[in-house]
Amino acid sequence: MDGSVSATDVSWDRGDSQVWRVTTDTREAYVKRSPTAASHSREVHGYTHATQTLASGEAPTLLASDPGLRALLTSPLRGRVVRDFPLETQEERRVHHLADQLLRRWHDSTNQPPAQVRAIVRQSMLEQAREARTYLDDLAAHVAPAEHRLLQRVTNELPGLADELPVVFRHGDYSPRNWLWSSDRSQLSLIDFEEAAHGAAIEDLVWLYGAIWPTRPDLAHAFLTGYGRALSRAEQRALHLITARTTAYYLNAGIIKANPVLTERGRTALKHLLG
Template sequence: MTESASLPVPLARWVESVLGPIQVVRDASHARTNSVVWEVSGSAGHHFVKVAPKAVFYTRETRAYREAVPRLGYGNAPALKDSSAELLALVVTAVDGEPLKSETSPLQRRATHEQAGRLLRLFHDALPNHAAQAEAANAAEAAVTGLEKHVADAGDHLSAAEADMLRRIVSTLPALGPLPAGLLHGDFWERNMLWNGQRCALIDYERSTPGPRVADFVKLATAVWPDHPQLSTALFTGYGRPLSTIEQQALVAFTAADAASALAYGPRHGDPHVTARGRRTVEHLKQEGLR
């Protein structure tokens, strides 16, 4: 094996037992400390090797690849080649495309969102509503109970009035009743939509978990849709239905919870993008008259 970025020896041995000899290895990790991904090439073609940061992420991702990803269709997602619970590692096939970016042409960006919406609906439907209802209720409760910690951790990044606004909005979640549930992607945003000029492929399933379907739209609703409402329209066209009135109310509540979380996490970890997303959501909620 010739290497441009070395695999640890135990991992390399396992990967070669799955794929055969490897000629090229490239570090494909994201720019965060818990991302451990390599692109490998050899006689078996191009694959990605991913090591989960924790057992829970390995379990979630392998479950998604076995139970939900095959529903998306060939070329619309990687396929699981093999996995190792001992190493917390997966080998998946490579798919064509690059992560969607803001500079992608408006026409292609809309096409990507529409296709991503269709893929997400298939993914959500992999787990029946009744089988995910308990987790959906837990997610709503967790948003409420976890808010105070996030508000406290956000400190001066939230004013007292803003903190009270978030409390009022998030507190509406329990009264909304059962929300449509399914298997969530868990990290559904443009970075995980690969576009090859014609087709969207959905990647990265380590945060997949049962829960309220609307929770999968929070990142796009806070970071993309305020400036590009046409992308929301495109996505729900692909998804096959708009959000119900109750889901729209739940989305506002989940975005409020996300704002507090972002303003707690971003400054502490020196992440200006997360901090900006949280601040922008707070300002948007104030402008919408929800204060």
């Protein structure tokens, strides 16, 4: 970059986030330092996938990367983060509809994964079931009997669903904090690929299913009609069970850390799952 350079810290409010907006007199870019070598490698592959599958302006361009520094230099995008962007109801529904169309293109472009990827999905479902089993004891005194039975079903049923779940190259953190919305162009863009990897397609819906859709069924409808296909019975069941495991994680972490935000998030989501 030419001219005087300034950098502004635009990291997320978490300990391992390191992102800066770098500007000169005429240009702007973003520098990100990945928390681990593995996340840096995943993000580089994620940018390659985005270039192959998304339209111009729907994802940043990777300008340079340095695995030794775990650093990436990327182009800017127009738009604001949807999570922090107050939208009118109709526009919000429009955004969620476009978000699912974008995700379907991201998923559909995945080449047939090798056999070992299916083994990875089996192992992931098994590990999540084992994690749920630990919560059966850890949360026994903190959850209602029906919630405890739900965690038992995660333990018993989730591994058996693994072979019925479509395997894709996942975004890995598909939520409004990683969507950019440009109102004037009606364009939705996608950022942050450090969790991108092969896995079950349904895992890209867990955050939406657990955190947004319980109180906003209109957004669930807008999103799922954009995806263009109905979820199979196995996918619906796995989505419910994986979300239960995830919400139990939040509840358990909130209790251990005496964090009321995490605790309430977990309690609320578990109640919605039983509703």
